[in-house]
Each structure stands twice: as structure tokens, then as C-alpha cells.
Amino acid sequence: MPRPDRIPPGPGLRRLGVALLCAAALTSVLSACTGAPEAATRQQQPAAAAPAVPAAPSVPSVPAKVSYGMPADVSSLILPTSGEGTRSTQGLDAFARLASAWAVHDCARKQGQAVPDGPPPMFTRLFSVPDLDYLRAHGFGEAVDVPGAPPRTPSSAQAPAAPGPELRTCLTEGRSAGQELPRVYQALQARWFRELAPVDQDPEVLRAREGFPSCLAAHDVKAEDENAFFALVDARLQAADAQGGRRLGAVYATCMAPVEAVREPLREQLAERFRAEHRAEIATVVTELPKKVRELEERYRIRFSVPAL
Known part of the structure; x- marks a missing residue:
């Protein structure tokens, strides 16, 4: 699937990928163990506490504010043009990971297996289309868990480091479940992000970027360009400086x-x-995507959600 964090970033964003997007890379089908305590219903209120991210202790968690349900314009999920619009895109990607996590959890429970512990499914921001309002409110480094993830069980801590045959079957099932939704839209979404890439080289955009260093200086940030700025962001996150990241x-x-x-x-x-x-491809996605989301919601008793301010 053309994950947003895999889209070639603009100037200065490559360094940030290491410090901020590692959580998304670590969130795999092994993420099934940590999450909401209400496993029976798998439903969350619009605001819930986001647990700490074990794999990245320098990244603090924040209260997870989300909204539920698909947007009226389904195509906007895969064709974001603004930072605010990318929140729905994040929800789409995260929903697939949530389904994957529950597929592993349910399979392991049936097999009597303990799922290896790991980070929960998280929303992953698109830095190729930055959500400036969200960054202004939360800063860099704050990870938000997807509500409704499988619960942590006492036995998960005793899970073997190397999964046996039964658990490998469950992990395969989780990977398959995690691909059901992306198969509906991933080809079209990949073409859209390729279409967006040249925008950063537009002469007007390049001229607008020229004011970035002087703006940083006016805010007492010692960085001569975006690469230097994100090196500074990396340093703050590595030092677990949440206030600095914000x-x-x-x-x-x-x-x-x-x-x-x-x-x-x-x-x-x-x-x-x-x-x-x-037009024809978009019409197909607009028809098929809601049906697949509803199918996964019913199968795993989960809900489609997107991050909210």
C-alpha cells in the first residue's frame, strides 16, 4: 500500500522520517496486544487516553481526540489536498492496521497463543501534505493511538520471541486482513501522490520557501534551512524534550x-x-470503499475513526 510516510518527502523532511515516522514502521500485525480495555464491544468514546509508545520512548503520547464515520466525500480519503484533509487519509490507513491487529488477536485467542507485545496501531501524519493546524496544537513527536485496538493481556508478556507455527498462521492472517482495504484504493492513491510530487518544485512554491529561514530566525530558532530545522527537531525528540517538540x-x-x-x-x-x-476509477473506489469499511467494522467490531483537534 502506498503508505503516506513512504511518499518522497519535500526538502528537510527526510531526517524527520527517522525520528517521527518510525512508529508507523514498527506498527505491524504484531501490534495486536496494546490498546483499549473495553475489548467486549471494541467501541471507544470520541476522546480516550493514548498509551505511551514502547518502541519510541522519546515520543510522548497525547489524549486521542477522534471523530467517527466516513466523510461525505469518500474520494477525499485518497485525494487529500490540505493538511486537514489528510486526517481522513490517516484514518483510512490506520483502520487497515486496526483490522490487521484484531485479526491476529482473534486468531491467537482461538489458537490459545499469546501475541508478542508491540506498539498499538497509530495514526501516521502525512508530512508531504503537512497539517499545520495539528502541528500548531500538538507539535512534533506526539503519537496518537487508534481507538479500539485489542486489549493487552497478562499472557502477552510471556509470549515467545520467535512465533511458533500456530502464531505464524495468525500473523499471516493479520497481514491478509490488513491488505483487504488498501487493495480497494492503493493503486489510485499511489498515482495521486505521484501527481503531487512536482508541486514542491513550482516556482511560486520555491519563492515562498525562501522566507522560511528568516521566519525561523525571527522565532529564535537557529536553523539556516529546513534540513537544519529538522535536525533540531530530531535532537529535541531524542532528548525526550516534549515542550521543545511542541x-x-x-x-x-x-x-x-x-x-x-x-x-x-x-x-x-x-x-x-x-x-x-x-473519473471511472474514482467512482469504483467511492462505491467499494464504504462497503469494505462496513464489512471490516462488522467482522472485527471496530469503528472507522480519524484524528481531530
Whole structure:
């Protein structure tokens, strides 16, 4: 699946991928052990506490504010043009991981196996289309768990390091479940993100970026360009400096606002053309995606959710 964190980042974002997106890479079918305590219903309230991320102790957790349900415009899930729009895209990707986690959990329970402990499914931000409002509110480094993940069980701590044949079967089942939803939209979404890539090289965007270093300096951030800025972000996260990560997120949101003011209309223009060129494919996805989401919701008793401010 064309994961958002695998889209080639713009200038300065490559370093950030190491520090911030590692949690998404670690969130696999082994993420089935940590999550919400109400396993019987698997339903969460719109706001719930997000547990700490074991694999990345330098990344603090935040209260998980989410909204439930599919957007009215289903195509916006796979064709985001704004930071706010990427929250639905995050929900789509995270929902597939949530289904995968429950597939492993249910299979392991039937087999009498303990699932190896691991990080829970998490929402993964798209830094190729930055959500500046979210960064301004939460900063860098705060990971938000997807509500409704499988519960932690006492036996998970005693799970073997190397899974046996029964558990390997469950992991295979989890991978298969995690691909059911992406198969509906991944080819179309991949084409859309490739379409977006040249936006960063637009002359107007490049001119807008020229003001980024001076904006950083005005906020007492010592970084000569985006690469240096994200090196500073990395250093704050490695030092578990949550306050520093939040401050830098707010500064980034302020200094990138002029760039996004140029990029967002360009993305919207691209989206209009893309929708016209791929009308039939989009219509198929719009028809099939809600059906698959409902099917997975009923099968695993989970709910589709997206992060919210």
C-alpha cells in the first residue's frame, strides 16, 4: 500500500522520517496486544487516553481526540489536498492496521497463543501534505493511538520471541486482513501522490520557501534551512524534550503557512484535473470503499475513526 510516510518527502523532511515516522514502521500485525480495555464491544468514546509508545520512548503520547464515520466525500480519503484533509487519509490507513491487529488477536485467542507485545496501531501524519493546524496544537513527536485496538493481556508478556507455527498462521492472517482495504484504493492513491510530487518544485512554491529561514530566525530558532530545522527537531525528540517538540511544531506551522498558502491551491487544481482524468476509477473506489469499511467494522467490531483537534 502506498503508505503516506513512504511518499518522497519535500526538502528537510527526510531526517524527520527517522525520528517521527518510525512508529508507523514498527506498527505491524504484531501490534495486536496494546490498546483499549473495553475489548467486549471494541467501541471507544470520541476522546480516550493514548498509551505511551514502547518502541519510541522519546515520543510522548497525547489524549486521542477522534471523530467517527466516513466523510461525505469518500474520494477525499485518497485525494487529500490540505493538511486537514489528510486526517481522513490517516484514518483510512490506520483502520487497515486496526483490522490487521484484531485479526491476529482473534486468531491467537482461538489458537490459545499469546501475541508478542508491540506498539498499538497509530495514526501516521502525512508530512508531504503537512497539517499545520495539528502541528500548531500538538507539535512534533506526539503519537496518537487508534481507538479500539485489542486489549493487552497478562499472557502477552510471556509470549515467545520467535512465533511458533500456530502464531505464524495468525500473523499471516493479520497481514491478509490488513491488505483487504488498501487493495480497494492503493493503486489510485499511489498515482495521486505521484501527481503531487512536482508541486514542491513550482516556482511560486520555491519563492515562498525562501522566507522560511528568516521566519525561523525571527522565532529564535537557529536553523539556516529546513534540513537544519529538522535536525533540531530530531535532537529535541531524542532528548525526550516534549515542550521543545511542541514549540518547534508551532514555529514550523507559522513559518510554513506562506508555503502552504501557495501549495494548497495548486493541489486543488491538480485534484480537479485528476478527478476528471480518473473519473471511472474514482467512482469504483467511492462505491467499494464504504462497503469494505462496513464489512471490516462488522467482522472485527471496530469503528472507522480519524484524528481531530
